[in-house]
Amino acid sequence: MKTFAFEHATSVEGAIASVVATGGKYYAGGTNLLDLMKGGVEAPPALVDVRRLDLRNVAATESGGVHIESGVTNSAIANHPLIRSQYPVLSQAILSGATTQLRNMATAGGNLLQRTRCPYFMEAAFAQCNKRIPGSGCAATDSFNREHAIFGASDACVAIHPSDMAVALAILDAGVHVHGPEGRRTVPIADFFRLPGEEPQRDNTLRTAELITGIELPPSPFAEHSWYLKVRDRHSYAFALVSVAAGLEIEEGRIRAAAIGLGGVAAKPWRVAEAEHSLIGQVPSLDAFRAAARLVMAGAQPLSQNAFKVDLGLHSVVRALTKAAGSAGRVAG
Structure with a gap:
């Protein structure tokens, strides 16, 4: 692992400014990012810790939906009464993923930002991975690809996104609230993730230094079924x-x-x-x-x-x- 700067952010605006200034990454639970750093897949010059921003609330909205702040842990989401009663499919999806220990650390925002577990991406020793080294090729296309994509792939990349939570959010038509240098916006979950195309290194449609601050669920007709x-x-x-x-x-x-x-x-x-x-x-x-x-x-x-x-x-x-x-x-x- 390469050396990096570390900073505790005390405000959303301060966190954004730090990432802009350093070219670093936001850090919350770190359950995926730290693994990638240890393996040499990611080497950010700085980590900006957003755990002190108090983005840990789940609350009903005036429209009858639910707003989940990005720092809420996966365990807290899955076990929250509003989620269990109104969005049980989301609770089921989260509880099907990882271990209890990981769910206790992983956050809502981090879940959406996790990277593929394609072995050619995860192992820095492999020289061919367009997602990790743009332009190097995709080793999985003609090699081990049992766990890879059958929809939306390209010649440049056949990796899949591993999130369970995101699949449930997709049928719930969630909106992802983000805050960046250009201000606030809400990205429909259908538009949040990117297919690989010719730029597989880009997993999503976030702009530079944008921070996920929350996920909003509209009222769902699927609570009973x-x-x-x-x-x-x-x-x-x-x-x-x-x-x-x-x-x-x-x-x-x-x-x-x-x-x-x-x-x-x-x-x-x-x-x-x-x-x-x-x-x-x-x-x-x-x-x-x-x-x-x-x-x-x-x-x-x-x-x-x-x-x-x-x-x-x-x-x-x-x-x-x-x-x-x-x-x-x-x-x-």
């Missing part, structure tokens, strides 16, 4: 091969609204509007869910080792929708 399903090689502490966040609004026996988000398959949570719209007006049934699943997976472009994700995705979407349709909308425990 939602589910997060994560399929992985082992139950304990593994990233998703395929995950599905499913939400349904059911009224008088028919589906009034639907949302399906996939994780583990692209560089951003993956939604297909046509599949969601196909469920509107339908009676919840296996036939309707299978038809929607086929639409979700229709555009898949598997690599040499991950064609199994297509069939796995089909079954996972059907299973998640079935569980959502029958769920009581609450997290057990």
Whole structure:
């Protein structure tokens, strides 16, 4: 690990000014950033600690939604009464990821900013990784790519985004509040992450020195009928091969609204509007869910080792929708 400067920020504006001045990075839980620094993948000249900014509140909004400040830990989000009762799919998604110890440290903002776990990115000894060394090539394209993208990839990068929380936020149409040198703005979660294109080194649409200050959830119609399903090689502490966040609004026996988000398959949570719209007006049934699943997976472009994700995705979407349709909308425990 290279030497770096370290500073405790005492205000949002001060933190932004420090990152602008030093070219450094914001530091909160550090559960991903420190690993990358230790491995030589990241080498920021400075870390600006934002843990003293008191961005640790979860509160109801006047519109009936919930605002989560960026410094709230994953554990605190997952176990908050407002999240468990109104957005159980978010609680389920968070609890499916990492270990309790990591969830106790990781923050809402950091979760969105975590980097891919592609081994060619994570291991600095590999010379080919466009995300780490732009222009060097993508080693995964013709090598080990079992865990990589089947949607939205490019010749430059086939890595996926590893967040479980982001997949749930995607079907909840969350907004990400950011503050930077140019002021404040809110980025819809659908526009927050970037597909690799020719610039895979850019994971998201944040501008220079912008700090995530919060995540806002609008009122959700899916509190009673939602589910997060994560399929992985082992139950304990593994990233998703395929995950599905499913939400349904059911009224008088028919589906009034639907949302399906996939994780583990692209560089951003993956939604297909046509599949969601196909469920509107339908009676919840296996036939309707299978038809929607086929639409979700229709555009898949598997690599040499991950064609199994297509069939796995089909079954996972059907299973998640079935569980959502029958769920009581609450997290057990």
